[in-house]
Amino acid sequence: MFGLGILKGMGITLKRFWMPKITERYPEVMPDLPQRSKGSFTFNVDTCTSCELCSMACPNGVIKVEWHKDEAGKKRLDRYRMNLGHCLFCGLCVEACPTKPQTTIAFQGDFELGCWMKQDIYRNWTKEYPAAPAGVSASQPDATQAAPKGE
Amino acid sequence: MVDFLTALFNFWQGFWGVPKTSLAEALPWMDILWAFVYLIGAFVLWAVNVIILIWLERRVAGFFSERVGPNRVGPLGLLQPINDAIKILSKESVIPQAADKFIYMAAPLLIMTISVTMYGLLPYGPGIRPISLNVGILFFLAVSSTTTIAVLMAGWGSNNKYSLLGGMRTVAQIISYEIPMALSIIGIVMLSGSLDLGAITDAQKNLWNIVLQPIAFVIFVISAQAELTRSPFDMTEAEQEFVAGYHTEYMGMRFALFFMAEYANLFAMAALGVILFLGGSNGPFLPGWIWFILKTYAFIMFLLWIRWTLLRIRVNRMMMLNWKVLIPISLVNLLLTGVGIKLWQYFTEGRV
Numbered sequence: 049m050f051g052l053g054i055l056k057g058m059g060i061t062l063k064r065f066w067m068p069k070i071t072e073r074y075p076e077v078m079p080d081l082p083q084r085s086k087g088s089f090t091f092n093v094d095t096c097t098s099c100e101l102c103s104m105a106c107p108n109g110v111i112k113v114e115w116h117k118d119e120a121g122k123k124r125l126d127r128y129r130m131n132l133g134h135c136l137f138c139g140l141c142v143e144a145c146p147t148k149p150q151t152t153i154a155f156q157g158d159f160e161l162g163c164w165m166k167q168d169i170y171r172n173w174t175k176e177y178p179a180a181p182a183g184v185s186a187s188q189p190d191a192t193q194a195a196p197k198g199e
Numbered sequence: 200m201v202d203f204l205t206a207l208f209n210f211w212q213g214f215w216g217v218p219k220t221s222l223a224e225a226l227p228w229m230d231i232l233w234a235f236v237y238l239i240g241a242f243v244l245w246a247v248n249v250i251i252l253i254w255l256e257r258r259v260a261g262f263f264s265e266r267v268g269p270n271r272v273g274p275l276g277l278l279q280p281i282n283d284a285i286k287i288l289s290k291e292s293v294i295p296q297a298a299d300k301f302i303y304m305a306a307p308l309l310i311m312t313i314s315v316t317m318y319g320l321l322p323y324g325p326g327i328r329p330i331s332l333n334v335g336i337l338f339f340l341a342v343s344s345t346t347t348i349a350v351l352m353a354g355w356g357s358n359n360k361y362s363l364l365g366g367m368r369t370v371a372q373i374i375s376y377e378i379p380m381a382l383s384i385i386g387i388v389m390l391s392g393s394l395d396l397g398a399i400t401d402a403q404k405n406l407w408n409i410v411l412q413p414i415a416f417v418i419f420v421i422s423a424q425a426e427l428t429r430s431p432f433d434m435t436e437a438e439q440e441f442v443a444g445y446h447t448e449y450m451g452m453r454f455a456l457f458f459m460a461e462y463a464n465l466f467a468m469a470a471l472g473v474i475l476f477l478g479g480s481n482g483p484f485l486p487g488w489i490w491f492i493l494k495t496y497a498f499i500m501f502l503l504w505i506r507w508t509l510l511r512i513r514v515n516r517m518m519m520l521n522w523k524v525l526i527p528i529s530l531v532n533l534l535l536t537g538v539g540i541k542l543w544q545y546f547t548e549g550r551v
Contacts, residue, residue, distance in 0.1 A: 058504060061504065062504065064265050065259075065504075069261075069265050069267050071261075071267045
């Protein structure tokens with residue numbers, strides 16, 4: 049019938065009128081994002097093998113891994129540093145990480161990354177070692193370093 | 200002074216449904232005074248309706264598309280239009296160098312004058328009428344079609360191709376759709392036997408005209424939407440084709456006058472529809488003017504619902520709908536109304 053489409057369309061809009069709104073009321077109501085949505089990063093200092101595959105996978109040189117060798121010649125992590133100002137959040141570092149299934153570097157849902165100071169844009173994770181015998185202390189991470197952020 | 204206060208008291212009594220006074224009963228020296236009072240009343244109603252309608256339009260548009268609409272300024276975003284008004288008042292109003300300055304500046308004033316005049320003609324309730332004309336509906340249609348001139352003035356005076364094209368389209372559209380609208384209204388005039396808007400309201404005490412004239416109502420809604428140049432007939436302001444139509448070159452308060460006149464005309468047109476088809480201020484329990492406002496806003500919601508559902512149609516199809524569909528149907532409707540009235544008279548009163 050002529051004009052039936054108009055009635056159908058008006059029925060659809062009338063239904064939409066009463067439906068719950070899809071607008072996110074963001075500052076008042078926080079969005080319910082999935083655990084691993086691409087917001088900021090988590091890093092697990094205990095599982096990192098200092099292989100630097102993430103650093104090599106990164107297209108922008110965001111990641112810097114600092115490490116030392118222990119007595120057995122094994123790599124030990126000192127500090128893991130990310131410059132989020134250059135980060136694309138492409139996730140190639142997460143894909144490259146060999147510690148599966150739970151990768152050492154992983155995404156978390158926290159997306160509020162704005163900051164006032166430029167130094168706040170860095171993410172630092174420092175591994176603390178138990179007090180070592182004398183002679184090795186030179187390679188210990190500096191105790192005066194900034195406290196780990198983003199955790 | 201006592202006379203004036205009595206008349207003022209009687210006027211306000213009109214709001215509670217007791218018809219007392221009109222311009223004809225006033226003393227001679229009070230005519231001019233009352234004219235000012237009515238002018239201010241009509242203007243206040245105009246401004247308040249514009250503020251409410253701008254908020255309502257944006258809010259309803261949001262709701263129809265699953266959004267929230269303005270919700271930051273004040274409770275439910277109700278102060279948003281005031282915020283906009285302050286913003287637009289503080290803007291610079293530049294006159295383009297190539298514009299025809301007198302016409303350019305006169306057009307927004309003219310369009311506002313026209314829409315305030317339309318507010319003066321409506322019977323808001325029993326006894327509440329700024330101007331009581333016995334050819335009210337004719338005068339209303341005449342005044343509302345004067346909008347065309349203001350729009351063409353704006354289009355011509357801006358000296359801009361988009362403005363001129365928008366103005367031309369508006370003229371073609373509004374003048375074309377005047378015809379089915381007037382033809383649909385003639386049926387009502389035949390039924391109520393008067394051109395007076397108050398008499399048309401009184402004739403619907405028992406039965407609303409929409410029951411007797413459903414086809415005319417549909418034609419009225421379509422042509423009202425076209426007269427107001429709202430979607431699906433918003434070619435005059437089609438953003439994709441010419442920037443904003445006839446008010447492309449306007450800014451600041453001059454633009455705001457066009458914008459407000461558009462919304463004011465929406466209320467006036469909806470009020471006309473309520474008076475003609477939905478019984479005007481007739482209704483049980485509540486005072487007449489409350490019924491009038493309620494019905495008008497319900498009708499406005501219906502028009503907004505149409506506006507935010509339908510898409511813009513093509514210009515030639517818009518004209519085809521008018522000349523090949525609406526006008527023949529309204530003429531047939533007129534014929535059927537005449538035959539119906541004669542048959543009714545024959546069977547009830549025994550005369551032809």
